[in-house]
Amino acid sequence: MKLMAGVISETEAKSFSDSGADELYCGLCLINNHRDPELSVDLAGLTRIIKAARNRRKPVFLAANETYHQSWYPRIVETISDCLAAGLSGLIIRDMGLLSYLRERSVKTRFILSALGCCFNSGALSFYACLGIERITVPQQLTPAEAGRLLHNRLGLETEVFFHDFSYCVNIDGACVLHDFPGAACASHPCLETYTLQGKKFVMPKPSRPEMMRMFYSFYKEGAQYLKTPRYGDFSHGAAVVQRALKLISLAGASASESEFLTAAGR
Numbered sequence: 001m002k003l004m005a006g007v008i009s010e011t012e013a014k015s016f017s018d019s020g021a022d023e024l025y026c027g028l029c030l031i032n033n034h035r036d037p038e039l040s041v042d043l044a045g046l047t048r049i050i051k052a053a054r055n056r057r058k059p060v061f062l063a064a065n066e067t068y069h070q071s072w073y074p075r076i077v078e079t080i081s082d083c084l085a086a087g088l089s090g091l092i093i094r095d096m097g098l099l100s101y102l103r104e105r106s107v108k109t110r111f112i113l114s115a116l117g118c119c120f121n122s123g124a125l126s127f128y129a130c131l132g133i134e135r136i137t138v139p140q141q142l143t144p145a146e147a148g149r150l151l152h153n154r155l156g157l158e159t160e161v162f163f164h165d166f167s168y169c170v171n172i173d174g175a176c177v178l179h180d181f182p183g184a185a186c187a188s189h190p191c192l193e194t195y196t197l198q199g200k201k202f203v204m205p206k207p208s209r210p211e212m213m214r215m216f217y218s219f220y221k222e223g224a225q226y227l228k229t230p231r232y233g234d235f236s237h238g239a240a241v242v243q244r245a246l247k248l249i250s251l252a253g254a255s256a257s258e259s260e261f262l263t264a265a266g267r
Helices: 010-019 043-055 070-085 096-104 122-130 209-222 235-254 258-265
Strands: 002-006 023-028 060-064 090-093 110-113 135-137 158-162 195-197 200-202 226-229
Touching: 002 235, 010 023, 010 043, 010 235, 023 043, 043 060, 043 070, 060 070, 070 096, 090 096, 209 235, 209 258, 226 235, 235 258
Parallel strands: 002 023, 002 226, 023 060, 060 090, 090 110, 110 135, 135 158, 158 226
Antiparallel strands: 195 200
16 A cells, blocks of 8 residues: 655655655645635745655656636636646546546546545446546445455555554535535534534544544555655645554555554554
8 A cells, every 4th residue: 555645845745754654645726726815835835845856766746626707717727837847747537528528629648536526336436437537536425345346456556544653534525515514613624523412412423533543454454555644734734644554554555453553653
């Protein structure tokens, strides 16, 4: 299993690559990418990230993982073409209209399906493969057993999973309308709040840390090729997540059983 690390600066690109990340990805402020603007870079910043990564022989992917109005396609494609000329390795994409537009204009690069593409079954996998997707990001809401046909697909598509140890979306990210809900006491994540109805408290359920560790181990053993860490606004936290992810990949490879892995991971 290889690690794809999210970065927001040249400093992170250098640090995370030197720590052992195999691939990097980032967002560009010129293209909406499902994250706050401060978690994206400008074109000059992206160029510096690509240069730092190339010096370390690491590919860089760009998150263009929203849906866009067709009138925006020409500008987006022009920007993507500039990025590819600077050495970008590929796109993390959700909008199949944009993908078709890129292919019609002979823009050649690698395409990874964002988790926002909601590839939940083998039928969706075949659909995306026909459009030129080379790798899919498995939705966080699928257990390793449920994702079996995706992980063991015969279409040659690579698979990646998000790092559940520090990141987990309660709702289906590509269909969630709770982002930036007005008046939410819990920043922009009302799904994490506690609600009271008729005197009873309710919290949207999510896996415990031990359950998430079991899922990670199962995904590793089932052959998921990539582990993906999110982008953070804090360098120290992002570095800690990358180190933790690399450690768990190593422990999963060295462990003879799930119990052995959980014991080692808990130290």
